[in-house]
Amino acid sequence: MSNGELSGFIGRWLPQIEAEMNNVIGSRDNSVAAHYGMMRYHLGWADEHFHLRPAPSGKRLRPILCLLSCAELGGDPSQALPAAAAIELLHNFSLIHDDIEDGDEMRHHRPTVWKVWGMPLGINVGDGMFTLAFDAIQRLTQRGINSKATLAVLAHFTQTCLTLTEGQFLDISFEDRPVISIDEYMHMIQGKTAALIGASVAIGARIAGATSAQETDMLQFGQAMGLAFQIQDDILGIWGDPAITGKPVGSDILSRKKSLPLLHALNHPQIGDQMQGAFALPVDESQLESVMKLLEQAETRRFAEQQMANQHELALAALEAALGPRAASSPLLMLAEGLLHRTN
Amino acid sequence: MSNGELSGFIGRWLPQIEAEMNNVIGSRDNSVAAHYGMMRYHLGWADEHFHLRPAPSGKRLRPILCLLSCAELGGDPSQALPAAAAIELLHNFSLIHDDIEDGDEMRHHRPTVWKVWGMPLGINVGDGMFTLAFDAIQRLTQRGINSKATLAVLAHFTQTCLTLTEGQFLDISFEDRPVISIDEYMHMIQGKTAALIGASVAIGARIAGATSAQETDMLQFGQAMGLAFQIQDDILGIWGDPAITGKPVGSDILSRKKSLPLLHALNHPQIGDQMQGAFALPVDESQLESVMKLLEQAETRRFAEQQMANQHELALAALEAALGPRAASSPLLMLAEGLLHRTN
Numbered sequence: 001m002s003n004g005e006l007s008g009f010i011g012r013w014l015p016q017i018e019a020e021m022n023n024v025i026g027s028r029d030n031s032v033a034a035h036y037g038m039m040r041y042h043l044g045w046a047d048e049h050f051h052l053r054p055a056p057s058g059k060r061l062r063p064i065l066c067l068l069s070c071a072e073l074g075g076d077p078s079q080a081l082p083a084a085a086a087i088e089l090l091h092n093f094s095l096i097h098d099d100i101e102d103g104d105e106m107r108h109h110r111p112t113v114w115k116v117w118g119m120p121l122g123i124n125v126g127d128g129m130f131t132l133a134f135d136a137i138q139r140l141t142q143r144g145i146n147s148k149a150t151l152a153v154l155a156h157f158t159q160t161c162l163t164l165t166e167g168q169f170l171d172i173s174f175e176d177r178p179v180i181s182i183d184e185y186m187h188m189i190q191g192k193t194a195a196l197i198g199a200s201v202a203i204g205a206r207i208a209g210a211t212s213a214q215e216t217d218m219l220q221f222g223q224a225m226g227l228a229f230q231i232q233d234d235i236l237g238i239w240g241d242p243a244i245t246g247k248p249v250g251s252d253i254l255s256r257k258k259s260l261p262l263l264h265a266l267n268h269p270q271i272g273d274q275m276q277g278a279f280a281l282p283v284d285e286s287q288l289e290s291v292m293k294l295l296e297q298a299e300t301r302r303f304a305e306q307q308m309a310n311q312h313e314l315a316l317a318a319l320e321a322a323l324g325p326r327a328a329s330s331p332l333l334m335l336a337e338g339l340l341h342r343t344n
Numbered sequence: 345m346s347n348g349e350l351s352g353f354i355g356r357w358l359p360q361i362e363a364e365m366n367n368v369i370g371s372r373d374n375s376v377a378a379h380y381g382m383m384r385y386h387l388g389w390a391d392e393h394f395h396l397r398p399a400p401s402g403k404r405l406r407p408i409l410c411l412l413s414c415a416e417l418g419g420d421p422s423q424a425l426p427a428a429a430a431i432e433l434l435h436n437f438s439l440i441h442d443d444i445e446d447g448d449e450m451r452h453h454r455p456t457v458w459k460v461w462g463m464p465l466g467i468n469v470g471d472g473m474f475t476l477a478f479d480a481i482q483r484l485t486q487r488g489i490n491s492k493a494t495l496a497v498l499a500h501f502t503q504t505c506l507t508l509t510e511g512q513f514l515d516i517s518f519e520d521r522p523v524i525s526i527d528e529y530m531h532m533i534q535g536k537t538a539a540l541i542g543a544s545v546a547i548g549a550r551i552a553g554a555t556s557a558q559e560t561d562m563l564q565f566g567q568a569m570g571l572a573f574q575i576q577d578d579i580l581g582i583w584g585d586p587a588i589t590g591k592p593v594g595s596d597i598l599s600r601k602k603s604l605p606l607l608h609a610l611n612h613p614q615i616g617d618q619m620q621g622a623f624a625l626p627v628d629e630s631q632l633e634s635v636m637k638l639l640e641q642a643e644t645r646r647f648a649e650q651q652m653a654n655q656h657e658l659a660l661a662a663l664e665a666a667l668g669p670r671a672a673s674s675p676l677l678m679l680a681e682g683l684l685h686r687t688n
Contacts, residue, residue, distance in 0.1 A: 031531060035513040076585075087492075097471060101464035120445035122518045123467055127441060127474065128509035134478055134502050138495065147491035151482065154498075165472035187375060198668045232367050272531040 010064055013077055017063045018045075020085040024136045039132075042096055042111035042113050056108040058095075061339070062200040063088045068231055068332050069201035069218055072242040074321060075208025079143045083203045089129055090157075091196060094164055096126035101172060130161075130256055142262045145207060153203050160199040166189020178276060186227070187340050192275040194226030201332070205322070217322035222317035225336045231308040232340060234259035239301060260307065262298045267297045312340065350675040354408055357421060361407045362389075364429035368480045382469040384477075386457050387439055400452040402439075405683070407432045412544040412676050413562055419552025423487045427497055427547050430480035433473055434501075435540060438508055440470035441514040445516060474505075490553060498549055504543040511535020522620060523610050524602055530571070538570030542562060545676070549666070561666035565652040569680045576684060578603035583645060596633045604651065605644045612642045622686035656684065 021043065037050035039121050044057025061082030067077040098104070099112040100122050106112065114122030137157055140150045170188035173181050175231070178187075202219035236245055237252035238261050245251070252259050256279055258266075265275045271294045280292055295301065315336065320327040327333060365387065368437055369380050381394035387506035407428030411421040417627070436448070442448070443456040444466050448454060458466030496599045507635025514532035518524050524532075546563035580589055582605050596603050600623055602610075609619045615638045622635055639645065659680065664671040671677060 031528065032510045034517070035510055075429055076402045094644070097467055100596065119463075121513065123441055123445055123510055124512045124516065127470075128506060128513075129503060130471065130474060131505040131509060135506070138499060141495065147495050150495065151485065151491050154478075155482060158475060158482065161475040162472060164467055165475060166376045166379055169465065169472075171378055172468065173378070184375065229555075259643055 006334050007297040009068065009071070009331060013064065013067050014060060016078070016081060017060055017067070017084050017088065019134070020081045020139075021088060024085055024089065024132050024139070025327045035125065035128055038113055038117060038121065039129050041116070042092060042125070042129075044108065044302070046127075047109075048116050055110055058108070059334075060088055060090075062091055062196060065222065065332065065335065066200040066204040068335065070208045071215060071224075072326075072332055073205045073210040073218075075206035075210075079140070079145060080204050080207040081321035082136050082139035083207060084145060084200075087138075087155060087196065087203070087230055089136055090161060091225055093126050093129040093133060094168070096122060096129065096222050098168065100126075101168070102154070121170070121184055131161050133157075133161075146255075149206070153206060156203060156241070160195050163191045166310075167193070167195070174258055178279070179272075179336065180255060180263055182263055184265060185258070185260060185263050189227060189230045190223065193230045194223040196227070198222035199245070207242030210322075212251075214322045217318045220318035221315050222324065224311045224318060226309050228315065228336075228340060229313035231260055231311065233306070234261055235301065235304050238262075238295070247252035250292060253283055253288060253291050254285070259303045261295060263300050264300045264303050268300075271298045350678050353412065353415070353675060357408065357411050358404060360422070360425055361404055361411070361428050361432065363630065364425045364483075365432060367403050367477050368429055368483070374385070379469065379472055380456055381652065382461055382465065383473050385460070386436060386469070386473075391595055392455075392460050393654075399454055401503050402432075402436070402452070402500060404432055405538075406541060408433055409541065409566065409676065409679065410544040410548040412679065413548030413566075414473055414552045414675055415548075416553040416674055417549045417552035417558060417562075418549070419554075423484070424487060424548050424551040425478050426434075426483035426487060427551060428544075429503075430459035430501060431540065431544050431547070432476045434505060434508075435479035437470050437473040438512070442512065444470075455680060477501075477505075481512075484551070490493060493550070497637045500543055500547060500550070504539050507535045507539040511537070511539070518602055522609055522623070523616075526604070526611060529602070529607050533574045534567065534572060537574045538567040541570035541573070542566035547631065554666075558666045561662045562680060564662035565659050565666065565676070568655045568662060572652050572659060572680075574686060575604055575648055575655065578605055579645065579652070582606075582639070594636060596634050597627055597632060598629070600627060605639065605648045608644045608647050609639050612644075642679070 025039055028036055033193060034050065037046060040046040040050065041048055041256065044055040045052065047053040047055070062332055065336065066084040068078055070080040071078050095107065096113050099107060100114045100119055105115045113125055137154050141147060141154060166225065167188055167190065170184070174188065198219045199222070201222035202215050205215045205218040207270055225315055234252070235260055237247070240247065240252055241250050248254065266272055268275065268278065275291070275294055278287060316327065316333065319330060319333060323330055369383055372380055378394065381390060384390040384394065388399045389396065391397040391399070401571055410431055411424050412592045414424040415421050439451065440457050443451060444458045446461055448456055449459045457469055481498050482494065484497060487489060492594055504662040511532055511534065514528070515536055518532065541561045543566070545566035546559050549562040572686055578596070581591070581601065581603055582589065586593055593600065596606065610623065612619065619635070619638055620637070622631060627635060658669065660677065661675060663674060667674055
């Protein structure tokens with residue numbers, strides 16, 4: 001599959017993913033229309049008066065990966081549509097709740113659900129969307145997937161949901177601790193980010209009828225890609241071009257976000273103490289330069305880029321194990337690498 | 345089954361319900377032990393340091409109803425244990441989130457989860473427990489329930505979760521409206537309370553291998569009992585004996601809770617306007633007497649008791665349809681009536 005063919009694949013399947021999610025959300029009794037209207041708002045389909053008005057939304061990376069994985073392993077992507085929809089609904093449920101937990105007021109340039117309708121309804125809308133993710137998975141039986149295979153997908157999906165809440169638990173808990181080890185951090189992003197990307201491709205593979213070894217390889221491919229994405233995000237959060245990221249230079253330093261580069265510096269044998277001292281105080285822009293210099297001293301950027309490259313290599317090896325020599329020209333790799341070379 | 349036999353049934357199965365839930369929650373990696381520890385706290389198994397210390401908890405009414413229903417329809421209650429655990433976990437997940445949404449600080453004489461650990465972790469613990477409810481349901485296959493039947497139970501369970509979020513949506517939305525119709529109120533408690541009690545007995549019946557007509561009858565029995573319980577709660581919230589309920593006389597009037605009796609009065613052709621006037625202002629104890637007099641004038645208590653009796657009658661008819669003449673001596677009825685004649 002060439003780059004053009006990848007675009008063709010996305011162009012063909014993205015509308016079907018949206019249609020599947022739309023079917024799952026359905027049209028309901030008028031008295032509860034707003035419950036589902038809030039979901040449509042969050043997904044970028046409607047405005048805050050629930051009028052159909054497309055708005056910027058997520059890239060639907062996970063469901064596309066799920067369908068691509070299914071296709072690459074010889075399956076029919078249409079059979080995987082219910083799982084792809086479930087994965088995207090799960091991802092979006094977690095965003096609705098994360099926005100409340102983090103107090104984030106904006107997402108994709110629009111006010112978040114809780115910001116528009118309040119915290120109580122926001123929590124409850126998330127719960128509704130979480131339920132619909134489980135509803136979606138069960139629709140696999142309508143696409144010719146037998147009961148036993150549907151339950152196997154469901155089991156992986158459920159385990160992924162649990163891992164997601166564990167990752168979120170760690171992320172919230174880390175806020176109150178001055179220093180987190182690199183291992184702890186990797187464990188957290190494994191739960192919060194990598195597990196679902198891994199599940200997306202592994203579930204796609206299973207629906208295609210892949211061997212269990214291929215499914216495991218795909219899981220590892222997705223998880224490693226997920227870790228690489230997250231580390232790249234962390235790098236951009238400090239060294240990203242403000243003109244492209246839309247965030248100030250050193251954004252994550254100013255917000256004292258415990259991202260991988262900062263944890264590298266905080267745990268560094270030479271500069272750790274200085275970093276911890278700087279982090280104990282509110283970091284303002286005047287101190288930014290000195291923190292950036294400490295990161296340079298610790299060669300933090302090189303460390304983070306190395307970590308990202310390691311995950312990228314693991315991902316490639318896992319994909320080769322699953323697909324053989326075809327891996328190098330797989331659209332899965334193309335999609336993954338396209339995302340890794342983004343600059344915002 | 346006599347009253348003594350009902351106690352025997354509960355004594356035998358309650359520990360197994362707790363054990364099943366405990367298995368589902370499991371023991372996990374040390375780094376996330378607190379995530380599951382908070383669940384154990386909420387369920388009344390542990391204190392806030394996660395030390396095993398039993399505390400007052402819920403009555404486990406729903407899982408007991410599920411197992412009783414299974415037994416009454418000739419099934420083996422042990423096969424229904426995973427469903428019973430799932431139902432109780434779902435109920436408790438909804439309590440954890442409701443407590444956040446309502447700002448409630450105490451439950452069963454202990455601080456609520458969010459009150460102890462904060463709102464962000466509270467939401468996330470609820471999400472984790474919700475996930476475990478779905479995990480529990482899937483364990484039916486380990487008890488000899490085949491894949492297809494497990495998926496059928498899962499479909500009912502998922503629909504019930506969705507109805508629960510719809511009921512909660514209505515409940516929250518009602519707060520901002522001065523008057524709600526009786527129909528709207530019944531729709532709300534159908535979602536928030538009755539649907540899950542209905543599902544408890546219907547799922548127990550299905551696992552026993554009941555006919556689909558029996559399953560529907562049991563669903564109606566449970567839903568009608570659920571409505572009757574809720575209306576009774578509403579009656580006790582106004583006329584309950586403070587010495588028994590632990591709440592002041594007219595508690596629901598003082599908190600301006602839009603319960604069935606108050607909605608009856610607010611919608612009443614004669615006294616509605618006066619009630620709405622009184623409700624527009626903060627109601628203090630000095631006004632309590634005049635509101636109580638208005639309720640008397642409108643014969644509100646008689647109305648609410650009649651509504652409760654109607655649901656009770658519907659429940660009995662549905663149980664008779666499911667069980668035939670045995671219904672009158674069924675422990676399901678005994679349990680239900682025992683709960684209806686409680687005074688707190």
